[in-house]
Amino acid sequence: MKREFQRIDLRDRNSFHVVQLADRLVEFDSAEELRELFARERPEKWMVLSGGNNILFTRDYDGLIVTPVADRIAILDERDDRVRVRAEAGAEWDDLVAWTVDRGLWGLENLSLIPGKAGAAPVQNIGAYGAEAKDCLESVECLFTETGAVETLAADRCAFGYRDSIFKRELKGRAVILSATFVLSRTPRPRLGYGDVIREVEALGGATLHNIREAICRIRRSKLPDTAELGNAGSFFKNPVVERAFAERLKAEWPDMPLYPSDEGGERVKLAAGWLIDRCGLKGYRRGAVGVHEKQALVLVNHGGATGGEVIELARLVQRTVRERFGVEIDTEVNIV
Template sequence: RGLWGIENLSLIPGKAGAAPVQNIGAYGREAKDVIERVEMYCVESGSMLTLDAAHCEFGYRESVFKHALKGRVVITAVEIALTRTPQPHLGYGDVEREVEARGGATLRNIREAIIAIRRTKLPDTAELGNAGSFFKNPVVDQPVAERLKTEWPDMPLYPAQEPGKAKLAAGWLIDKAGMKGYREGRVGVHERQALVLVNLGGATGSEVIALARKVQTAVRDRFGVEIDTEVNIL
């Protein structure tokens, strides 16, 4: 319908209700950029509540629904605000290149480019068990980022929302720590996207978590950086 705002989130699997919980995001855009309010059912009182975006405590893959309201509400609807004014966000090299190859920054071209990139990098959940990106991109103090950039000139570096901070690429860190494509029994790190852990067939949750801890240790030992999980682990 010609509405801009969520085209960069194309092909992210999941339900609408999960979008604010995780503040899902990709290629420079997040759910918080378009969410106006969230409607929910309160388990404790049995009443319906509405929470404005300003009170959702959105952060990088964070929200109040993962903390203070965890287990206490069921999200029933999400109100989002889109626009007819073109607002292309092409800050990632792959996206800009793919969009230009399709003839420029139209809504259709951006959506098709995002979908094509995701399909080349990420495994199909119907064919290979995975939970999408398993790790968050770590946010570190600017001096730490500058020191690492000096040691690793090809290291990707992105601005963070917090002043005095910078965001590192967890996938790059995992790759350089020697874990991209690593396999152990029935679990592994995806060979095309190091952020993704895959179930090779019949693996248990404990096996997946054990591999995640091994990946975290490898990155810590190599770079002195902690990477946290994006997946909720109960």
């Protein structure tokens, strides 16, 4: 089923709820519909807009937006402990996590309550509480718009990194994700490396699959604003990765500064951007209609009526303040258009 809109207001299609127009938006339900669209015309400018949870519009979009709406989730096959699950791009990510937990499948539970769609998860390599999408991802099915070919990319071809993938780089503007396939397990494999998760799970009665999901949902709700009530895109900034020697000098001055292992190896470690912003006195800071969330300093919020430009100005203030105080650069996680 395909719907098409002209000069559409994107306010209800982005979680920041900023008011911007798009020249044209097309929803597609299948590879065939998408293939026909790009075969019929060759738009000079186009982009994918899925759930709109990791994007900030700073101007009207003078091109074509394509949006996946197919949302089927299914078990492909099961062999011993391995269960392969395919989710179409338009499925709500947290619906997918709940679906797997209800069926006793381990692997995605630590990613509970992350907003967005299943098709966007590989792009950003979403992660939380010691887990990332790539940990369970087997492959990504995508359509190449120049040729109309549908290809399945194995996970090792997707160049996954910290909040990064080939879909943000080489394949940006070339491929549209149609579905993702995950390999999950029926064997309990709890990941409880974060103190607040352990405490909440224990309070709920132990490390069952449902308890872990419930614990993480409770923690996220206690820290992160509901996008229906307060416009935001979740974590606006990435946690910076720095040289271990530099981090240790900072920790000598700030003993309570948390450090985390980095995927880049032993000589580099990850700092907590939220902690850095908080120590700069910016948690809860407000400038007009925009602000830093009072419970989570990684989150910038729209209190109502803010423009994308105003959000960017606040982001630059936060980056500059952290750089001046700690000598650390923090990059944005949100896709800015």
